[in-house]
Amino acid sequence: xxxxxxxxxxxxxxxxxxxxxxxxxxxxxxxxxxxxxxxxxxxxxxxxxxxxxxxxxxxxxxxxxxxxxxxxxxxxxxxxxxxxxxxxxxxxxxxxxxxxxxxxxxxxxxxxxxxxxxxxxxxxxxxxxxxxxxxxxxxxxxxxxxxxxxxxxxxxxxxxxxxxxxxxxxxxxxxxxxxxxxxxxxxxxxxxxxxxxxxxxxxxxxxxxxxxxxxxxxxxxxxxxxxxxxxxxxxxxxxxxxxxxxxxxxxxxxxxxxxxxxxxxxxxxxxxxxxxxxxxxxxxxxxxxxxxxxxxxxxxxxxxxxxxxxxxxxxxxxxxxxxxxxxxxxx
Numbered sequence: 001x002x003x004x005x006x007x008x009x010x011x012x013x014x015x016x017x018x019x020x021x022x023x024x025x026x027x028x029x030x031x032x033x034x035x036x037x038x039x040x041x042x043x044x045x046x047x048x049x050x051x052x053x054x055x056x057x058x059x060x061x062x063x064x065x066x067x068x069x070x071x072x073x074x075x076x077x078x079x080x081x082x083x084x085x086x087x088x089x090x091x092x093x094x095x096x097x098x099x100x101x102x103x104x105x106x107x108x109x110x111x112x113x114x115x116x117x118x119x120x121x122x123x124x125x126x127x128x129x130x131x132x133x134x135x136x137x138x139x140x141x142x143x144x145x146x147x148x149x150x151x152x153x154x155x156x157x158x159x160x161x162x163x164x165x166x167x168x169x170x171x172x173x174x175x176x177x178x179x180x181x182x183x184x185x186x187x188x189x190x191x192x193x194x195x196x197x198x199x200x201x202x203x204x205x206x207x208x209x210x211x212x213x214x215x216x217x218x219x220x221x222x223x224x225x226x227x228x229x230x231x232x233x234x235x236x237x238x239x240x241x242x243x244x245x246x247x248x249x250x251x252x253x254x255x256x257x258x259x260x261x262x263x264x265x266x267x268x269x270x271x272x273x274x275x276x277x278x279x280x281x282x283x284x285x286x287x288x289x290x291x292x293x294x295x296x297x298x299x300x301x302x303x304x305x306x307x308x309x310x311x312x313x314x315x316x317x318x319x320x321x322x323x324x325x326x327x328x329x330x331x
Contacts, residue, residue, distance in 0.1 A: 001064055003226040011226075015233050018048075019112075022105060022240070038245040045238030052234065056227070066298040067222035068231055070305060074217055074263060075235035077309050081260055082111070082210045083243055084253070089202045093195055096177055103196070104240040107203040114207050115232045118215040123225045133275035136216040140268030143213050147261035167201050213264070220267035221301060252320035259312025263305050270296045 049072055057065035086107060090100055125132045167173075174192045178184040182200075186192050218228045276284070276293035284290070 001060055001224045001226065003224075008226065011230065015230075018237065019109070022237075035245060038241040041241035042238045042245055045234070045241075048237070049234040052230065063298065064222075064224065064227060066302060067224065068227045070298055070302040071218045071221045071227060071231035072234050073302070073305055073309075074221060074267070075214055075231050077256075077260060077263065077305075078210065078214045078217065079111075079235045079239055080242070080253075081256055082206070083239055083246075084256070085206050085210075086203065086243065089199060089206065093199050093202070095195075095199055099177060099196070100243070101240060103199055103203060104243055106200060107207060108236050108239055110204050111207040111211065111236055112233065114211045115215060115236075116229065118211050119225060119228050119232065122215050122219055123228070126219065126223060131275070133219075133271050136219060137268045137271030137275065140213075140216055140220065140264045140271065144261040144265035144268060147257045147264070163205055164198060164201050167198055171197065173198060216271075217264060217267050220271040221298070253313065253316045254319055255312045255316040259308050262308045262312075266301075266304055266308070270301065 053065050053068050053072070056068050086104065089095075090103065095103055172190065172192045174184060174186060174194055176184065177194050177196060182193060182197050183191055184194050214232070215228075218231055222228060222231075273293045274295055276290040
């Protein structure tokens with residue numbers, strides 16, 4: 001896949017323009033969007049991703065379009081899991097609803113920056129070291145096992161880390177969010193940080209952890225930096241509105257972690273098999289490819305990911321409905 005410098009520039013400018021519109025909306029009028037507004041934006045962003053995939057198909061062929069769609073869907077599902085942790089952070093620090101849009105937008109911008117850095121680093125490592133796919137694959141399988149052990153989503157998905165605890169001790173932090181800014185002037189005349197600072201640290205460190213999972217996952221689907229980057233950007237676009245659109249539904253996706261574990265485990269195994277198939281590590285089969293290691297086609301990966309996420313969603317909603325009926329009966 002040969003992407004010209006002009007294609008990169010046009011893509012970056014267009015995506016930056018869309019992000020700038022989002023920034024202007026939040027900056028000018030912080031508010032809790034209605035279901036209609038949130039639904040319209042989510043539909044728009046999903047539509048843009050689908051159209052971009054068709055553009056990739058027209059310019060580069062069906063194979064790369066399939067890689068984009070599979071990567072986008074994988075990253076989108078991981079981003080929804082990221083969104084669930086954002087919900088926990090908002091609740092833990094009692095962020096007022098009118099300021100949650102701002103927190104979400106900054107969180108998405110931080111996620112874009114971190115993932116961009118990880119994509120650049122991952123592409124450089126892949127170009128220099130062919131064995132890096134073994135590490136990526138092993139890491140994804142380990143992450144999948146960790147998610148299975150966690151089971152259903154719960155409050156343990158977010159814990160205050162060392163940086164958050166240090167910031168609480170090191171900085172004078174007020175109990176009021178004031179107007180949603182980072183700092184405020186207290187009645188004593190002292191300038192203090194608002195809890196927004198702690199929330200941003202929590203969001204930023206959470207983004208860092210999720211980037212460590214998402215980048216190996218997307219490189220397990222496509223090795224093209226252009227597709228890796230655009231799939232991540234489109235996966236993050238619209239998350240702010242999706243947060244308000246889904247609302248309490250996020251709490252009902254109790255099997256999302258299990259579904260993501262299966263997806264990450266599948267991609268991890270796929271990475272290891274592909275690394276074996278194209279092996280260049282001297283101490284494995286004498287530096288030659290392993291004949292029995294198959295290459296999993298992209299269409300099979302796409303079907304496996306869609307099927308897994310669909311089963312996890314349906315099973316989650318069914319379990320939540322049963323639990324609610326039991327609560328009503330026992331009430």
